[in-house]
Amino acid sequence: MQIICNGKEQEVAAGTTLLQLLQQLQLDPDTVVVECDKKIVSRDAYEGMMLSAGQNLELIRFVGGG
């Protein structure tokens, strides 16, 4: 199925969770803020959130240092 991730279409397997997507993208889930269809997803929900076709994800990643 297809979702939109940071403005680009992306193919993901049915049954993929948000956490699995972030792992596939090699992103540390703790450092990424996720907006799904204009709603901020709480960090606790990453593991249980099943992705569905047509969803629009914005991933905002933070890198360390300050």
Added chain:
Amino acid sequence: MRIMVHEQEREVASGTTLADIGTAFPGSDLFIVNGCQVTAAYRLQNGDECWCLTKGAVVSEEELKRLLYLRHTPGVQKVISRAVVGIMGLGGLGSAVAGALARIGMGRLILADYDIVDPTNLNRQQYFVDQIGMKKTDALAANLRRMNPYVDLTLHDCRLTAENIPTLFAGADVLVECFDDPAMKAAAFRLALTDMKTMGYVGSSGVAGFADNNLITTVCHRPYVFVVGDGESESKPGQGLMAPRVGIAAHHQANQVLRILLEWAGQTDGSIQ
């Protein structure tokens, strides 16, 4: 025409220069008109606010209070002196942001960090060798008070979490995220977009190393929610945090705080977003 001399209204003839006014202030060698330094030859115009000062002179507390902000455009200071800004993390970013905001006379700063000053901090953080071992909150407060004794400081010597941030920074107009840990950066940004929507927010990501200055940008994510940095340069082996680039980012953050506050007060051209 009418001008202001040291906040007193005065009627002067057209063509009057600052040198003419300066004769009433023996020894004056530093001339400020409308927040900007000018020479004695400056020809005054109607409505000018001018000061004739002596460089390096010791002044009273009352006068110091006025002189600290003399370089600010009239009107701007009112906004700054009433504002409350929270700074999360007092490392390379936070200590520099706090310095910039204290110097311009921010009304109140809420400063939080759990750590102590360590020798490896000094390559970029605004502390001194004789402060090694001090709590960062106490050391920074001491330094800020030397820059500007009139800034109201609230200190929190504790580890910040997503749970305690809304309470500890309640009442802040703008929150500045200066964490080192990327998970805390993300957690705070999430708060800014959910539980703390009424505050302005200036986060950070990608400030390490010595890559191109101009890759550091201030990106707007939502109205009054910004992130400063290049988004890529993380602190890691081979790419450490250094005063120059961290300082660029910190001052992006401090200026963005100022822009948010002035925009809310109707003092900017509205181009902030």
